[in-house]
Amino acid sequence: MEEDNFISKRSLQYFTKPIPSTILFPEKLSLNNFTSTYPLPAAFKEYNSISLKITIHEDVCDFHDKDEDKILEMEVGFFYV
Amino acid sequence: MYSVDTIIKDVLRLLLAKLQERDGLDGVTEPCYEKLKDNLKNKDNKFVLKLLYYEEYMFGDYPICTYDSIRTLVREYETVNLTLMMFKREDAHPNTSKFPPIVYMPKGIKFEYKDLLKKYMDLFPVNAIMFRCFPDDSMHEFYFKEKNKRRKQLTKYTESGDCDFPLVVNIKGLKNLFSLKKTLDEKKYHEDDIDLPFFEILESMESVKKKQTFFQKLTTRITDLFLCKKKNKEEEKELKEKLHEEQEHKKAIAVIGKKYKKNIEILNDHNHLKHKFKKKEDEAEKMTGVMGGLRYSSNSNYTAEKIKKLTNEPSQDKNHNHLVLEDTSEKFLLSNYVLPFLPGFLRIEVIIMYGCYEITKTSTRFFIINNDVNMNEKINFSDLFVNIFFILILSINH
Numbered sequence: 304m305e306e307d308n309f310i311s312k313r314s315l316q317y318f319t320k321p322i323p324s325t326i327l328f329p330e331k332l333s334l335n336n337f338t339s340t341y342p343l344p345a346a347f348k349e350y351n352s353i354s355l356k357i358t359i360h361e362d363v364c365d366f367h368d369k370d371e372d373k374i375l376e377m378e379v380g381f382f383y384v
Numbered sequence: 385m386y387s388v389d390t391i392i393k394d395v396l397r398l399l400l401a402k403l404q405e406r407d408g409l410d411g412v413t414e415p416c417y418e419k420l421k422d423n424l425k426n427k428d429n430k431f432v433l434k435l436l437y438y439e440e441y442m443f444g445d446y447p448i449c450t451y452d453s454i455r456t457l458v459r460e461y462e463t464v465n466l467t468l469m470m471f472k473r474e475d476a477h478p479n480t481s482k483f484p485p486i487v488y489m490p491k492g493i494k495f496e497y498k499d500l501l502k503k504y505m506d507l508f509p510v511n512a513i514m515f516r517c518f519p520d521d522s523m524h525e526f527y528f529k530e531k532n533k534r535r536k537q538l539t540k541y542t543e544s545g546d547c548d549f550p551l552v553v554n555i556k557g558l559k560n561l562f563s564l565k566k567t568l569d570e571k572k573y574h575e576d577d578i579d580l581p582f583f584e585i586l587e588s589m590e591s592v593k594k595k596q597t598f599f600q601k602l603t604t605r606i607t608d609l610f611l612c613k614k615k616n617k618e619e620e621k622e623l624k625e626k627l628h629e630e631q632e633h634k635k636a637i638a639v640i641g642k643k644y645k646k647n648i649e650i651l652n653d654h655n656h657l658k659h660k661f662k663k664k665e666d667e668a669e670k671m672t673g674v675m676g677g678l679r680y681s682s683n684s685n686y687t688a689e690k691i692k693k694l695t696n697e698p699s700q701d702k703n704h705n706h707l708v709l710e711d712t713s714e715k716f717l718l719s720n721y722v723l724p725f726l727p728g729f730l731r732i733e734v735i736i737m738y739g740c741y742e743i744t745k746t747s748t749r750f751f752i753i754n755n756d757v758n759m760n761e762k763i764n765f766s767d768l769f770v771n772i773f774f775i776l777i778l779s780i781n782h
Binding site for chain 2: 350353354355356357358359360362363364365366367372375377379380381
């Protein structure tokens with residue numbers, strides 16, 4: 304957990320923009336339905352929102368080992384384009 | 385739309401409200417409340433969301449569902465754990481250096497070397513690499529990570545119902561390609577060091593210009609010998625002029641830097657720029673539409689005009705990549721990643737054979753070839769039904 308949230312110069316390599324899945328799945332295949340996220344399964348259409356668990360890093364705000372305050376839960380709209 | 389930046393803002397608002405309630409209660413001031421306020425006031429800070437256990441950092445005006453890793457998590461009914469982190473604004477901008485300049489040329493197609501150079505090579509400060517043909521099957525290596533006996537694997541399957549065979553695939557050609565790229569980037573590069581049948585090196589325009597024929601070299605030497613004394617004076621003059629020019633150039637850059645510093649910072653956020661300068665919207669669109677919201681630095685070799693030319697030009701040779709993509713997606717890749725070429729794509733196909741019969745066939749999704757290609761993909765076979773009785777017979781026979 305601590306290692307995962309470590310801010311380093313190496314992490315700057317991974318600042319990339321998301322690639323739309325239409326490019327990653329150009330043939331719009333129903334071939335590999337289990338692993339692919341495009342085209343979407345019918346279940347995704349029913350999702351109006353998803354719940355997120357957001358922990359706050361020490362650099363942003365130091366809570367001095369109060370783990371309850373560190374974690375925020377919220378619901379966010381999930382629209383598929 | 386719920387973009388990543390709005391999520392970050394919402395989280396910060398929630399935090400502030402939470403801490404504000406506590407502050408001043410029982411006459412005790414909260415130190416973390418003040419620290420957060422300071423962090424928010426400081427404009428050098430950039431807040432970024434990171435996925436737990438993934439090397440995925442999210443910021444900008446992209447909806448959260450565009451990230452493939454998040455979609456896979458939602459799909460598998462797993463909780464989406466994120467961490468709010470803070471970086472310096474200077475560092476936090478999308479990285480484009482991961483992509484090596486690679487051009488794929490299929491075998492049958494003819495092309496003119498000069499045209500290619502004219503079209504693209506101005507953009508390259510360094511030499512580029514070109515695929516001649518795709519590596520043969522003999523260049524692919526694959527092996528199972530854990531070498532189990534056949535019986536063990538089968539018994540595992542009968543007990544649990546799942547069989548996981550971690551498989552590692554190595555492609556020799558690609559490995560060599562990355563090593564080649566590294567050697568090209570270094571100054572001590574020599575052509576004899578590289579011996580690869582599948583790749584060619586495209587020289588940059590500067591190196592082509594610098595190349596001299598035998599007669600040109602002779603004439604320069606002769607002129608050096610005869611006009612040695614005159615040249616000394618001329619050289620001194622030239623040196624002085626050069627120094628003077630350099631100094632003036634530095635001054636001009638410093639003045640321009642001060643003028644346009646604000647604009648360069650604003651370019652990070654496309655929408656922010658739109659709201660603030662509604663009158664200058666057309667100009668803004670010209671710039672950001674080309675750069676795709678990327679941070680524009682004065683040192684970069686890709687100027688806005690050069691890339692605009694590329695993106696507006698309809699691609700004449702569609703077959704220059706083994707993947708035929710639509711025009712819109714081509715433009716997206718070119719503009720968003722500031723790539724002069726379409727990057728190479730990679731996909732692994734797996735076929736299960738029984739003797740000479742093909743039972744099922746699946747394939748992974750496409751991966752764009754970066755400097756660090758690490759695929760961690762699950763390959764599931766959808767239409768595969770296995771009789772337990774059949775497996776038992778197999779295990780008894782071996």
